Amino acid sequence: MRTRLSAEDRRRQLIGIGLRLLVSRPIHELAIDEVAAEAGISRGLLFHYFPTKREYYIAVVQAAGNRLLLHARAPDEGTTAERVRGIVDGFVQFIQRRRENYVALVRAGAGGDERVLEVFSSIRARIADRVIDAMGIAEPSPQLRLVVRGWLAMAEEIAVEATPDVMPVDGIVDMLVDNLNQTVQQVAG
DSSP states (O other): OOOOOOHHHHHHHHHHHHHHHTTTSOGGGOOHHHHHHHHTSOHHHHHHHSSSHHHHHHHHHHHHHHHHHHHSOOOSSSOHHHHHHHHHHHHHHHHHHTHHHHIIIIIITTTTOHHHHHHHHHHHHHHHHHHHHHTTOSSOOHHHHHHHHHHHHHHHHHHHHOOTTTOOHHHHHHHHHHHHHHHHHHHHO
């Protein structure tokens, strides 16, 4: 039996199902029929909320990116170092806990779709801006923004590839924060 939900609640439900299914498969392998069946609706009704399969995928990818943003944030209070460390720690731990899903979504899942790539780029830019803000840099130069984005790409790669036997999370975070500080000093200096 179908449950009647408001349009917004149904959209949230469908996105939640997509996020849950990402645990076991890359985004491009999500079957719309399976999502609809799990929600207790018809395939056609799913397309009432998301006009195309691509729009549904983009909404799921955006929701996954928003979850990363919830973790990769500075604490409300603290020193500059504590705020930067909070972002880096949240970023690394999020990726480490969801390594396979993260790789499937960000690397394989994009499948070259321009809108999906834009979502990833926007999420990365927001994290880089958070790092710059946490460092107390009010007017970053284009060069500094570029360097922080490059550092973030390195941080992402290390978070994906490092296993606990190679380097524990605290060691990764310490190294990344030290590297960030040195890199920013070189650019600003």
